[in-house]
Amino acid sequence: MRSQVGSPEEPSRRQPEGERSEGLAAEMSGGHGDAGMASGKMAKLKELLQKSENRICADCSAPDPNWASANIGVFICVKCSGVHRSVGTHISKVMSVTLDKWSDDEIDSMVEVGGNSQANAIYEAFLPEGYRKPHPDSAQEERQKFIKSKYELQEFLEPSLRIVSNHPSDAGKQASNSHSASSKSEIGMVEFIGILNVKVIGGTKLAIRDMSSSDPYVVLTLGQQKAQTSVIKGNLNPVWNEELKLSVPQKYGPLKLQVLDHDMVSKDDLMGEAEIDLQPMINAAASFGDPELLGDIQIGRWLKSGDNALTADSAVMVTGGKVKQEVTLKLQHTESGEVTVEMEWMALNI
Numbered sequence: 001m002r003s004q005v006g007s008p009e010e011p012s013r014r015q016p017e018g019e020r021s022e023g024l025a026a027e028m029s030g031g032h033g034d035a036g037m038a039s040g041k042m043a044k045l046k047e048l049l050q051k052s053e054n055r056i057c058a059d060c061s062a063p064d065p066n067w068a069s070a071n072i073g074v075f076i077c078v079k080c081s082g083v084h085r086s087v088g089t090h091i092s093k094v095m096s097v098t099l100d101k102w103s104d105d106e107i108d109s110m111v112e113v114g115g116n117s118q119a120n121a122i123y124e125a126f127l128p129e130g131y132r133k134p135h136p137d138s139a140q141e142e143r144q145k146f147i148k149s150k151y152e153l154q155e156f157l158e159p160s161l162r163i164v165s166n167h168p169s170d171a172g173k174q175a176s177n178s179h180s181a182s183s184k185s186e187i188g189m190v191e192f193i194g195i196l197n198v199k200v201i202g203g204t205k206l207a208i209r210d211m212s213s214s215d216p217y218v219v220l221t222l223g224q225q226k227a228q229t230s231v232i233k234g235n236l237n238p239v240w241n242e243e244l245k246l247s248v249p250q251k252y253g254p255l256k257l258q259v260l261d262h263d264m265v266s267k268d269d270l271m272g273e274a275e276i277d278l279q280p281m282i283n284a285a286a287s288f289g290d291p292e293l294l295g296d297i298q299i300g301r302w303l304k305s306g307d308n309a310l311t312a313d314s315a316v317m318v319t320g321g322k323v324k325q326e327v328t329l330k331l332q333h334t335e336s337g338e339v340t341v342e343m344e345w346m347a348l349n350i
Contacts, residue, residue, distance in 0.1 A: 041107045049075055049097055051115055052244045053227050058116040059147055061226050062136035063262075070095050070106040072151060073113025074120075083140070083147045091152050117245050120225070121192070127156045127224050194248045194282070196222070196255070197344040200229050201326075202239040206337040209261035209269040210234075216271055218339065221256040222246045231262040252278055259331060259339060272331025274309035274339070277302060284316045285323045285345050292321035302327070311338060322346075 048054060049066075057065045058074035067081035068074065069092040076084060076094075084092040095102060113119050127133075134143045149155045200218045208214055216238050217231040227244035246255070254275040261269040284300025285291065300316035302308075302325070309329040316325045323345040331337040 041104055042102065044111055045097065045102060045107045048111055048115055052229060052242050053117040054115045055230065056116070056226060056228050057136070058120055059150070060134040060136055060138060060143060061228075063228065063231075066097050068095055068097055068110060069093060069151075070102070070109060072119060072123075073110050074116050077136070079136075079140070080134075080143060080147060083144045084151075086144070087148060087152050117225075117227070117247070121247050122157060123150050123154070124156045124224065131224065133224060192247045192348060193250050193252075194345060194347040196246045196248050196278070197346070198227075198244045198246065198255070199342040199344070200240045200242050200244065201340040201342060202237070202241070203259060203337060203339045204237050206236045206238070206259060206331075207271045207334045208236065209271055214269075214271060215262040216259050217262055219258045219260060220244055220246065221258070222252065223249060248278065248282070252282075254278065257329065257339065257341070259334075259337065270333065272334030272337045272339075274329040274332055276327060276329070276341075276343075277308065278343075280314075281316045281323065281325045281343060281345050282347075285347060288318070291318045291323050294318045294321070296320070299323070 049068075054065070054075045056063055057077035057080055059076055059080045062077035062079065065075040065077045065080075067076050067078060067084075069076060069084055071093045075097070081094050084094045093106075095106070134146050198220055200220075203216060203218075206214060206216055213234045213236055215231050215233050216235065217229050218240065219226060219228045225246050227246060229240045229242045229244070232238040232240065254277055256273065256275055258273040259271040261271050263269065280300050280302040288294060288299045296317070296319050298315050298317050302310065302314040302316070304310040304313050309332055311328045311330050314325055314327045316323065318324075324342060325345075326340065326342045328338055328340045331339060
């Protein structure tokens with residue numbers, strides 16, 4: 001039976017505009033005593049929201065989510081928040097990051113989970129291969145089916161982690177505590193083998209998609225996972241220096257990179273794309289073992305060829321006990337543009 005979905009545009013708790021403004025002002029003022037402590041807690045929540053992985057909705061990847069499920073520990077968009085409300089507060093307690101008053105426990109729960117990447121590594125661990133998650137423009141029916149399957153029925157969660165309690169408000173906390181174990185758990189016939197930190201450094205000579213410039217941002221895709229940088233307004237040579245985190249399955253494909261032009265009124269325009277072969281770095285790291293036992297040395301190389309988007313050969317290095325690789329890519333399917341990223345590999349089996 002299909003649940004009735006409330007209007008996603010309405011906050012979970014309405015306050016008179018004056019009271020809402022006063023509440024926000026008190027949060028941001030710093031204050032003393034209890035007010036100061038509350039302000040500090042809210043600052044932690046907003047700092048968590050600003051992490052790159054949390055700048056897209058956990059369920060449909062819509063940009064700039066300002067809602068959250070306080071008990072699950074994810075940031076979600078306004079459309080998905082309506083569906084979360086429809087499944088009931090015993091499953092998902094929906095709150096506005098900017099409009100609602102949060103308790104210390106609710107904020108602590110969000111911080112403990114760590115955000116969308118960590119929660120999705122649990123709640124989407126058994127997402128079937130080829131399964132298409134909702135996208136920002138998906139119909140409400142499709143969005144509702146996915147969210148119910150993900151959180152209420154827990155169809156994509158590892159069976160041993162499924163929560164059968166009548167009080168699933170501890171769902172996010174259990175997901176957080178089980179993160180390291182489930183990272184190595186099977187996902188269908190696949191398991192996570194490591195974590196990839198990607199620092200998106202910047203772009204040069206990007207394509208024009210507005211009148212005389214563009215508002216670029218970068219989206220990284222690995223399997224079902226997506227992460228994106230912030231938007232930089234009116235800049236064809238943007239500098240992001242933002243770190244994005246992705247889990248790497250045993251059967252991994254290339255890391256896909258897209259540069260898009262943000263548009264307020266229409267679909268974002270493609271400014272170019274490229275693929276990164278992760279095999280040279282991961283294989284080199286596996287061959288040399290624990291990088292913390294090695295000095296600063298080169299352990300591998302990804303060679304430029306006509307089959308890839310490299311602008312030059314890319315060395316795989318051990319630096320300060322970490323496996324890193326800097327890559328500069330010539331964007332494909334566009335007039336011009338290059339993007340430089342630095343990757344850091346952390347194996348889970350060391």
